[in-house]
Amino acid sequence: MNYELLSTQVIAIARLAGNFIRKESMNFNANAIELKGLNDLVSYVDKTAEEQLVDNLSKLIPGAGFTTEEDTVNTTGKTYNWIIDPLDGTTNFIHGVPTYSISIALYEEDKPVLGLVYEINRAEMFYSYKDAPAFLNNEEIRVSQRSSLSESLLATGFPYYQFDKQPQFMQLLTELMQKTHGLRRIGSAAVDLAYVACGRFDAFFEYNLNAYDVAGGAYLVQQAGGRIMNFSGGDEFINQREILATNGLLNEEMLEALQRNFNS
Incomplete structure (x- = not known):
């Protein structure tokens, strides 16, 4: 598996879904909200973005499994499994608070080999893959050095x-x-x-x-x-x-x- 190439492809897929979410945020209708549970909100935006992500990610690794928030598909792959949240921060999105993201991870044999978080409104793409550092918009990032x-x-x-x-x-x-x-x-x-x-x-x-x-x-x-x-x-x-x-x-x-x- 060429993880660097795969990461580039996943980034492009996340940007496409992010563009859809950003566009929908401009004219979002609050009447489109559904309630999954106590204070657990969802809308067609979550569901459509998830469908887009699943469809495109499925093409990268045929046979890979998926764990998804909105149950578009939940299957277990033999070697590879995607874990995705199409809109983390749905309550923010619904109320017009501009902090929400797409989260994608890929597991190989129960170990993570790729991770991505796309903060949509700031257009900040955080990502990493096996044997690589973490990046923010192509610049390497590290945790802080504060010790107390x-x-x-x-x-x-x-x-x-x-x-x-x-x-x-x-x-x-x-x-x-x-x-x-x-x-x-x-x-x-x-x-x-x-x-x-x-x-x-x-x-x-x-x-x-x-x-x-x-x-x-x-x-x-x-x-x-x-x-x-x-x-x-x-x-x-x-x-x-x-x-x-x-x-x-x-x-x-x-x-x-x-x-x-x-x-x-």
């Missing part, structure tokens, strides 16, 4: 449908507000992870996320020199539906804060 929470800027996502851990989460936010330069919640986990990869954020944490929310961005963080783990410090983060991404220097402080609050 006191000089860091963090990102998170607020729970919007499962609130059983909300008291612990609010307790954690209170602690981190007092120990850092601040916390940001911009509404797209894929973008949060891409921003960790390029050093804008020093760490990101969230729970109740799905594979399609984080697969592409998590790979970017790893390829940019960062670390991905669950709230216990283990490597499994997708199936446990909790993720901590850091620049690799804040692991200990972040894990201590997470465990102190979520285990109390």
Whole structure:
């Protein structure tokens, strides 16, 4: 597999879907919103963009499986599997908040070999592939070198449908507000992870996320020199539906804060 060539092709496919999403944002009809669950919104834009992505990605690797947010197709390939979110940040899109993205990851034999996050309105294409660094619009990126929470800027996502851990989460936010330069919640986990990869954020944490929310961005963080783990410090983060991404220097402080609050 020529991963560099494949990455170039995936970038072109993501740009096409991004152009569709950007065009639809200009005249979006709020009556087109559907409700999948509590505060879980979707529209024809998500579904059409996903159909475009699946159709075009299928041509690159015939027989590859797909994990998709909108269930356009969900199959398991023998060797290769795509994990895609056609519009991460749907609530932002629906309300006209201009931060949302396309997330794509490719797994080979259960290991990631390609990751992409396209932040549509800033036209920022974050990507990486096997044996390559991470890039932003063709320029190499790395995680930050900030080594203490006191000089860091963090990102998170607020729970919007499962609130059983909300008291612990609010307790954690209170602690981190007092120990850092601040916390940001911009509404797209894929973008949060891409921003960790390029050093804008020093760490990101969230729970109740799905594979399609984080697969592409998590790979970017790893390829940019960062670390991905669950709230216990283990490597499994997708199936446990909790993720901590850091620049690799804040692991200990972040894990201590997470465990102190979520285990109390």
